[in-house]
Amino acid sequence: MATLPIPAGQIIADFGPHKNYPPPEGFPGRNEPDAVVETHCCFCGMQCGIKLLVKDNRVVGFEPWEEFPYNQGRLCPKGVQRYLQNNHPDRLLHPVERVEGSGFRRIDWDRAMERTVSEIQRIQSQYGRDAFAMLSGVSLTNEKGYLAGKFARVALKTKNLDYNGRLCMVSAGAGNKKAFGLDRASNDFSDLAHAEVVMICGSNVSETFPTLIHWIWQARDNGAKLVVVDPRLTPVARTADLHLPIRPGRDSALYGAILHQLVKNDWLDHDFIDNHTSGVEAAVEAVENYDLDWAENVTGIPRKKIMLAAEWWGKAATSFLLHARGIEHHTKGVENVSSCINLVLATGRIGKPYCGYATITGQGNGQGGREHGHKCDQLPGNRDIENPEHRRYISDVWGIEERDLPGKGLTAYELIEAIHRGEIKGLLSICFNPVVSLPNNNFVREALEKLEFYVNIDFFLSETARHADIVLAGSLQEEEEGTVTTSEGRVVRIRQAVTPPGEARTDTEILLEIARRLGAGKHFSFNNSEEIFNELRVASKGGTADYFGITYEKIEQNMGVFWPCPSLDHPGTPRLWEDRKFKTPDGRAHFVPVPYHDPMEITDAEYPVILTTGRVVSQYLSGTQTRRIGKLVDQYPEPLLEIHPALAAKYGIANREIVRLVSRRGTAEFPAQLVETIREDTVFVPYHWAGAQSINQLTSGHLDPVSKIPEFKVSAVRLEPTGRRAPVPVQDPIQATGGSPAHPGPKPPQPHAFTGIGK
Amino acid sequence: MTDTQFKQDQEFFMDPQRCIGCHACEMACAECETNGQIPMIHVDYVDRYTTVQTSVQVCMHCEDPTCAKVCPADAITRDEFGVVHTAKTDRCIACANCVMACPFGVPKKIETTQLMMKCNLCYDRTSAGRKPMCATVCPSGALWYGTREKMRELRPNSTPVNHFQFGMQSVKTKVNIMMPKGATKLVVD
Numbered sequence: 001m002a003t004l005p006i007p008a009g010q011i012i013a014d015f016g017p018h019k020n021y022p023p024p025e026g027f028p029g030r031n032e033p034d035a036v037v038e039t040h041c042c043f044c045g046m047q048c049g050i051k052l053l054v055k056d057n058r059v060v061g062f063e064p065w066e067e068f069p070y071n072q073g074r075l076c077p078k079g080v081q082r083y084l085q086n087n088h089p090d091r092l093l094h095p096v097e098r099v100e101g102s103g104f105r106r107i108d109w110d111r112a113m114e115r116t117v118s119e120i121q122r123i124q125s126q127y128g129r130d131a132f133a134m135l136s137g138v139s140l141t142n143e144k145g146y147l148a149g150k151f152a153r154v155a156l157k158t159k160n161l162d163y164n165g166r167l168c169m170v171s172a173g174a175g176n177k178k179a180f181g182l183d184r185a186s187n188d189f190s191d192l193a194h195a196e197v198v199m200i201c202g203s204n205v206s207e208t209f210p211t212l213i214h215w216i217w218q219a220r221d222n223g224a225k226l227v228v229v230d231p232r233l234t235p236v237a238r239t240a241d242l243h244l245p246i247r248p249g250r251d252s253a254l255y256g257a258i259l260h261q262l263v264k265n266d267w268l269d270h271d272f273i274d275n276h277t278s279g280v281e282a283a284v285e286a287v288e289n290y291d292l293d294w295a296e297n298v299t300g301i302p303r304k305k306i307m308l309a310a311e312w313w314g315k316a317a318t319s320f321l322l323h324a325r326g327i328e329h330h331t332k333g334v335e336n337v338s339s340c341i342n343l344v345l346a347t348g349r350i351g352k353p354y355c356g357y358a359t360i361t362g363q364g365n366g367q368g369g370r371e372h373g374h375k376c377d378q379l380p381g382n383r384d385i386e387n388p389e390h391r392r393y394i395s396d397v398w399g400i401e402e403r404d405l406p407g408k409g410l411t412a413y414e415l416i417e418a419i420h421r422g423e424i425k426g427l428l429s430i431c432f433n434p435v436v437s438l439p440n441n442n443f444v445r446e447a448l449e450k451l452e453f454y455v456n457i458d459f460f461l462s463e464t465a466r467h468a469d470i471v472l473a474g475s476l477q478e479e480e481e482g483t484v485t486t487s488e489g490r491v492v493r494i495r496q497a498v499t500p501p502g503e504a505r506t507d508t509e510i511l512l513e514i515a516r517r518l519g520a521g522k523h524f525s526f527n528n529s530e531e532i533f534n535e536l537r538v539a540s541k542g543g544t545a546d547y548f549g550i551t552y553e554k555i556e557q558n559m560g561v562f563w564p565c566p567s568l569d570h571p572g573t574p575r576l577w578e579d580r581k582f583k584t585p586d587g588r589a590h591f592v593p594v595p596y597h598d599p600m601e602i603t604d605a606e607y608p609v610i611l612t613t614g615r616v617v618s619q620y621l622s623g624t625q626t627r628r629i630g631k632l633v634d635q636y637p638e639p640l641l642e643i644h645p646a647l648a649a650k651y652g653i654a655n656r657e658i659v660r661l662v663s664r665r666g667t668a669e670f671p672a673q674l675v676e677t678i679r680e681d682t683v684f685v686p687y688h689w690a691g692a693q694s695i696n697q698l699t700s701g702h703l704d705p706v707s708k709i710p711e712f713k714v715s716a717v718r719l720e721p722t723g724r725r726a727p728v729p730v731q732d733p734i735q736a737t738g739g740s741p742a743h744p745g746p747k748p749p750q751p752h753a754f755t756g757i758g759k
Numbered sequence: 760m761t762d763t764q765f766k767q768d769q770e771f772f773m774d775p776q777r778c779i780g781c782h783a784c785e786m787a788c789a790e791c792e793t794n795g796q797i798p799m800i801h802v803d804y805v806d807r808y809t810t811v812q813t814s815v816q817v818c819m820h821c822e823d824p825t826c827a828k829v830c831p832a833d834a835i836t837r838d839e840f841g842v843v844h845t846a847k848t849d850r851c852i853a854c855a856n857c858v859m860a861c862p863f864g865v866p867k868k869i870e871t872t873q874l875m876m877k878c879n880l881c882y883d884r885t886s887a888g889r890k891p892m893c894a895t896v897c898p899s900g901a902l903w904y905g906t907r908e909k910m911r912e913l914r915p916n917s918t919p920v921n922h923f924q925f926g927m928q929s930v931k932t933k934v935n936i937m938m939p940k941g942a943t944k945l946v947v948d
Contacts (some may be wrong), residue, residue: 233812
């Protein structure tokens, strides 16, 4: 593989991203749909219930699904517009092949499969099995995630499989396993309703999980105090009783200082600590010196506010602690998580009504996707690939010899580094756009350019797919049956609303066909998604993430079932730990000592400003889908540099002035947005964009030593004002509402211009 | 309107302090076939420089609607359920009197069609006994539709208010705004 076959601009002309708008009168047939399909939104871990309206095998609109218990019809703008990813003009309708100098040309499936399989075989025989790697993603259903894990180990026979959950929930997973021996939100979100204190640690819930706001407001309506820890005054922080504007990268200092105060003031549940936990002494010892003065100095939060948070948390009878990527995207991500869990354990407020703890999972299937084995060190049921007993069990389920089951492979970013070093020569990826989503992404691009063969499965030609030799036209969420597991741990049904358009195939069909051609057909004889799920149930049986008692029918009858659900007559487990039987070897919840240390990169004279990154409400992850939906793009058309007026004044930066940001990895320019809602030592840029607009050109590949999550949330940068003013994005009101001649609304999917061949 | 299933015990409650500025309401409103992808509800930053606070505005469906009073073409009517309907297309002369007169700034003149358009409380949905689209999707409860009794139970610390004082003008509305407990009136000087 080399650089792009033709300049990116020419690829974009053929494959997008183009903005899709509905016609002013809506899509034809919306009022007389052939089917109204009760399924779920694909755009975050909440997995809100939604009804898709289908006419002539096209999704033509949506209706709120008010009966679904979590969101009861509520949606965010991504949910309202999600139907527009379907019948999109950019949709890949057939496999394409890279042609140097002219772009991507249509090829038939047989040729695409033949070349894919012969390249896999060539690379593996020349360089060894592990020289061919696979990257997967957790927007995939449980069935596809399970299949990807089995496919890599049994068909590709490589150890090098990892997934984009590595950028998402691995710190939380590792922290949860250390403390509880199990990785899931301990409660469903209805337990927020009567929590006396709700503490949100590093999550802009209002933009990343808007429908969760309802449950937080319910708590507040019932008198709860809301504490939000965030370097920015986000919409949810604006309404908080207490906002702790923390300096990025100092989280464990804050939670350590709160633990210090809980101990000092004896706001502890001694009965719970004595009878149900271990390790409290070491955890307390670790925070011995973390008094308020020290904490104020490290975190930048006034000591009074820290004390108030400790007092509220310490004295509450019920509480719910939530955290997300804000504390997890760090070289001490796992430690930050442990420092939060320590507060929950110290007060014993878990496993009881309105006493909860949860990481808010970000990706569509961030929960289920991290349980069933498309992670480099994991087997289904959240089993350990290095545990001999686990290996034997899964080998039996899969009908292979244990010695043929590969061991632990490299994590996602390490895998990219190994490609860059020339150790991995071939790659298959699905549901992952690392050229946008990984840090220091010019390095990622260079790595992809070194591959001898790269095959990508996707429904749109993502920025990463542009580097592929072959792109196999796969399926959208609504084009296959399956299940996902929501952030609450509720397993829900994804429905096939339509079949893939043109010659596109379901992701499952594609993986099964490659497996067959690689000679592993007898292990991959599934006829449908339910058969895969039924094998997953058996594979998960006895693991911590036990799905054995969950069936499609049971999910449909109950609008979801919470795992663990070990037997068919088991009702599922919405609230964990009521029995106080933790899944650790000693059956107790574990405190973890968390001595504070600084982030990997601290500011200095050359790079004096902290850069932190995150999301906006109208975009999802790397934007492969949401940068193609017109109104979502128009709502926030370009990445802006949020900067405090006081910091801007130091550099003489005016609003909308283009500022060059420089880090040790890269440089990019963004229009400044002067706002008083951010710390004066910190700037923020959202990460959903590609190419020159990608902030991940600047972020670092420093990884947490345990979870291997990159430290997206803290980089050191310098600001260079350019004196140029950014043009204001022109908003043609008609275009924005879908009716201009330039954008007459979406056309039915057409074959791409370059190929010139009809369906 | 004889066969309508409009539920008269259901009311619209608006609580702008809860608004998270996500624009789900606007996008859902625009989906309505009668709106032609133009939203009848509006979300704006109050002042992004100092705050992330947004404000959301639906038609308040006044008891004595100013828009109708100033309409020279008699295009705006209020029905038996108190819903103030958007200007009749065969009467509206796009003079924009209503746009300038409405104390809440609700009606918009659509230049391309030369018509005034505004929220009609999702009449296609509410007349079939359903909730308006914006109040169905709103993730934060800034927009809510249901009975007054249920609202009291859900939000014990707030009071619905539908009496506004704009200088000399006193306005009573069908739509309620949630105020701190004990409030009776919103005064805008």
